[in-house]
Amino acid sequence: MAPILDDHSLEFISRGPEQTRRLGARLGQLLQGGEVICLEGPLGAGKTVLAQGIGRGWGTVSMLTSPSFVLVREHRRPASDKRLLHADFYRLGSSAEVWELGLGDWMGDPDAVVLIEWPERALPILPQQRLWVRLEPSSASRRRVLFTAQGEAHLALLQSFRRAAFGV
Numbered sequence: 001m002a003p004i005l006d007d008h009s010l011e012f013i014s015r016g017p018e019q020t021r022r023l024g025a026r027l028g029q030l031l032q033g034g035e036v037i038c039l040e041g042p043l044g045a046g047k048t049v050l051a052q053g054i055g056r057g058w059g060t061v062s063m064l065t066s067p068s069f070v071l072v073r074e075h076r077r078p079a080s081d082k083r084l085l086h087a088d089f090y091r092l093g094s095s096a097e098v099w100e101l102g103l104g105d106w107m108g109d110p111d112a113v114v115l116i117e118w119p120e121r122a123l124p125i126l127p128q129q130r131l132w133v134r135l136e137p138s139s140a141s142r143r144r145v146l147f148t149a150q151g152e153a154h155l156a157l158l159q160s161f162r163r164a165a166f167g168v
């Protein structure tokens, strides 16, 4: 893995699913609530694998699975009111459905971490303040993972993540 780019972006090369999960776990450990993390990339890119790592780092009891059919799954951790919402917009009919799912109000709420697969399906209603993650497969087991932060809180998160991952 190698860091590159500017102060609001960070790039990794992952060489296998467990490496992607560990990367997610490092990020998940840093989440305080209020974060919106968008996971973009083609089918099989590793969005769910990365989300599983984020859940592991954050401390979910339940393992994150693909939420495709229910569109959003809620996860909790022991003795805490905070929640992690894992959404998959692949089958989303329209942006308005995000509110029907009850997800609209959770985005940016300090008691919730929101992870969204296929976020581009609801781009108009996503908050500007977010961490955008783009996963690009370059071979069967190799993924380029590009993190881009928007807004102060997510920029600070990215800086902590950079320090946690690389010590810089």
Ligand SMILES: Nc1ncnc2c1ncn2[C@@H]1O[C@H](COP(=O)(O)OP(=O)(O)O)[C@@H](O)[C@H]1O
Residues within 6 Å of the ligand: 014, 015, 016, 017, 018, 019, 020, 041, 042, 043, 044, 045, 046, 047, 048, 049, 050, 066, 117, 140, 141, 142, 143
């Ligand atoms: N470096 C990698 N990172 C993440 N997944 C990988 C990697 N290399 C291979 N894979 C495989 O790619 C698939 C990714 O699946 P998944 O996370 O469900 O994709 P998505 O949610 O983006 O559709 C899994 O079968 C996983 O084992």
Ligand SMILES: [Mg+2]
Residues within 6 Å of the ligand: 047, 048, 066, 088, 117
């Ligand atoms: Mg998925």
